[in-house]
Amino acid sequence: MALNEKELEALEPDHIVDGIGEVCPHTLNIALEGLKKAKPGETVMEVTDHSIATKTIPAAVKMRKNAEHLGTVNSGSEYKIYLKKL
Template sequence: MSLTDQELKDLKADRTVDAIGEVCPHTLNMALDELKKAEPGEIVVEVTDHSIATKTIPAAVKMNKQADFLGTLKESGNYSIFLKKR
């Protein structure tokens, strides 16, 4: 499931992870740690400047079925990765 940029902008994040300046695998671990704390249905958004995280995080949550990847929004050189806890 991938939402449009406007749909992502309209979502309210329940939890936000600031991963600016971090690199893989730390960006992935930060997202997974926050997902563990989230309740089912909550939206977790990781904000990062590490483009590789836009591939590793969606692949990991798909593989472990911990969350649904909703999409990535790129703004001002940063990426917001939207996840919905299952």
Template sequence: MSLTEQQLLELKPDHIVDAIGEVCPHTLNLALDGLRKAKAGEIVVEITDHSIATKTIPAAVKMNKIGEFLGVAKKGGQYHIFVKKS
């Protein structure tokens, strides 16, 4: 699935993970915890100001086969990382 930043920001996530001010690996752990709590098909978005999370979270989701990385949207200096739980 390939969505634009605008399309991502228009999604209604089922779970929002606030990771503002956190750094790796805590941003990754928060995202994985959010995905564990989600049900299959639900969308989890992590909001962070840590740019490295935009690489580690998609890689971990793919490696662990726990969801589908939908994309990243940047808004106001924050990154919104969207994942759909498998």
């Protein structure tokens, strides 16, 4: 269920994790830790400035089948990656 940018920005994530200044694989580990704390159906948003994370995090959660990537918003130098725990 991919959401458009406007729908993503309107979401109020249940958990926000900070990946600013981190690079892979740390950005993925931060997202996975956030998902561990979340309950099924809750959303986790990771804020990062590492563009590669916008590819690795969605791919990893799809492979692990522990979350759904709802979408990513690019706001200049930062990215907001939205995940919904399964």
